[in-house]
Amino acid sequence: MNQKLVAVIDYGMGNLRSVSKAAEHMTNDETQIVVTHDPQVIADADAIIFPGQGAAKACMQALQDTGMIHPVQQAAKEKPFLGICMGLQVLMSHSDENQGIDCLDIIPGKVVQFDLSGHPELKMPHMGWNQIHQTQDHPLWHGIPQDSRFYFVHSYYVAPQDKSTVIGETTHGQTFPSVLSAHNIFAIQAHPEKSAEHGLQLFKNFLEWNGH
Amino acid sequence: MSLAKRIIPCLDVDDGRVVKGVQFVDIRDAGDPVEVAKRYDQQGADEITFLDITATAHERNTTVHMVEQVASQVFIPLTVGGGIRTVEDIRTMLNAGADKVAINSAAIFNPGFVQEACDAFGSQCIVVAIDAKRVTTDDGSDRWEIFTHGGRRETGIDAVEWAVKMQKLGAGELLVTSMDKDGTKSGFDLLLMKEITSRVTIPVIASGGVGNLQHLVDGVKKGGAEAVLAASIFHFGEHTVQEAKEAMQAQGIEVRL
Numbered sequence: 001m002n003q004k005l006v007a008v009i010d011y012g013m014g015n016l017r018s019v020s021k022a023a024e025h026m027t028n029d030e031t032q033i034v035v036t037h038d039p040q041v042i043a044d045a046d047a048i049i050f051p052g053q054g055a056a057k058a059c060m061q062a063l064q065d066t067g068m069i070h071p072v073q074q075a076a077k078e079k080p081f082l083g084i085c086m087g088l089q090v091l092m093s094h095s096d097e098n099q100g101i102d103c104l105d106i107i108p109g110k111v112v113q114f115d116l117s118g119h120p121e122l123k124m125p126h127m128g129w130n131q132i133h134q135t136q137d138h139p140l141w142h143g144i145p146q147d148s149r150f151y152f153v154h155s156y157y158v159a160p161q162d163k164s165t166v167i168g169e170t171t172h173g174q175t176f177p178s179v180l181s182a183h184n185i186f187a188i189q190a191h192p193e194k195s196a197e198h199g200l201q202l203f204k205n206f207l208e209w210n211g212h
Numbered sequence: 213m214s215l216a217k218r219i220i221p222c223l224d225v226d227d228g229r230v231v232k233g234v235q236f237v238d239i240r241d242a243g244d245p246v247e248v249a250k251r252y253d254q255q256g257a258d259e260i261t262f263l264d265i266t267a268t269a270h271e272r273n274t275t276v277h278m279v280e281q282v283a284s285q286v287f288i289p290l291t292v293g294g295g296i297r298t299v300e301d302i303r304t305m306l307n308a309g310a311d312k313v314a315i316n317s318a319a320i321f322n323p324g325f326v327q328e329a330c331d332a333f334g335s336q337c338i339v340v341a342i343d344a345k346r347v348t349t350d351d352g353s354d355r356w357e358i359f360t361h362g363g364r365r366e367t368g369i370d371a372v373e374w375a376v377k378m379q380k381l382g383a384g385e386l387l388v389t390s391m392d393k394d395g396t397k398s399g400f401d402l403l404l405m406k407e408i409t410s411r412v413t414i415p416v417i418a419s420g421g422v423g424n425l426q427h428l429v430d431g432v433k434k435g436g437a438e439a440v441l442a443a444s445i446f447h448f449g450e451h452t453v454q455e456a457k458e459a460m461q462a463q464g465i466e467v468r469l
Binding site for chain 1: 415
């Protein structure tokens with residue numbers, strides 16, 4: 001029997017282990033989770049999880065250094081692809097972080113900083129449990145109630161050119177796109193690996209998803 | 213619809229067990245860290261913080277193993293503090309499954325370490341812990357000073373100025389503990405919390421002194437904290453995290469229920 005291979009992209013940063021543990025927690029015998037920076041494994045995998053924390057520039061540099069830019073871009077075109085936090089932001093064309101850096105340009109749009117002027121009571125980073133309002137149906141929302149809370153930690157958010165890619169929104173001073181979907185890609189600003197039962201349900205849904 | 217204020221049970225860990233003392237004496241055993249963490253997760257804790265209170269080299273390995281165990285069963289953010297001195301210490305804890313580390317003494321001995329840690333891992337995982345004690349200055353006014361070594365050694369550093377400096381160096385969050393209040397169950401030092409939360413733009417976790425649920429409410433409403441940390445009231449069955457959240461919600465605080 002062929003096992004389904006799910007590759008967790010390792011670019012040397014972030015809480016990779018939390019992501020792989022959460023995915024493993026929701027797997028069955030037919031699915032194998034591997035943490036990898038090997039372009040060949042990424043090419044061979046049936047599905048991709050791209051986690052991430054930290055800064056956009058360091059992420060792009062690490063992808064460059066490990067030769068993963070092309071394999072990740074290719075995978076994002078054809079396989080079930082789950083982007084998490086930085087793994088959402090690097091899918092965009094350009095990030096304003098670190099004085100500006102070009103990203104993978106898979107989803108046209110920008111990554112911009114929160115503007116909290118007028119909200120002196122709000123803190124930055126946006127850190128903690130906030131609600132995701134599901135603005136469109138998606139197979140990965142299965143079993144996750146509307147407006148469920150997920151754990152966030154970030155200071156920048158994505159602004160896609162095509163608003164129809166937005167399937168979830170969150171409010172912190174302003175309402176921003178917190179989940180994008182494009183074909184086989186589901187990408188979320190929050191950390192499902194740290195979002196208790198709803199986050200685990202999202203991993204379960206992803207592992208069962210064929211990308212359509 | 214907005215960000216929820218967080219409740220963070222704190223587990224003081226000594227040689228692989230959860231313990232709790234009152235101002236560092238009368239230490240009581242409060243259980244196995246994995247079991248305790250699972251219980252708090254089930255009660256709806258928003259995060260869990262582990263403080264390795266002895267942090268010797270030998271116990272470091274015990275702590276790493278404990279973090280691995282907890283992280284494979286509990287899927288909420290985990291912060292680990294106690295004896296974090298090098299970039300390698302941070303890497304070890306993150307690889308074990310921690311999401312954030314709390315830096316305390318090492319920041320005082322070498323503030324540049326905070327910046328180095330933030331550059332290496334990102335601000336989101338660097339919490340600076342500040343242990344502050346109220347002192348009366350020569351002119352009779354009160355201020356707060358940072359103490360190390362469990363409150364025994366003064367540093368002469370002003371806690372509020374220090375908080376501002378840590379934010380500048382990149383800290384993503386501050387864990388502020390009142391040494392005067394810790395273990396007394398008489399409530400947070402709300403003046404200290406207010407002083408710091410009004411001076412920084414990063415989230416502040418209030419710590420030290422929680423004895424009842426109203427104290428948690430006050431930490432948010434009067435102290436301006438984004439998160440409240442407590443140990444004893446949860447460890448010994450006085451209250452569940454769920455009850456604490458209901459009490460906060462009843463007074464208009466947004467929580468994750």
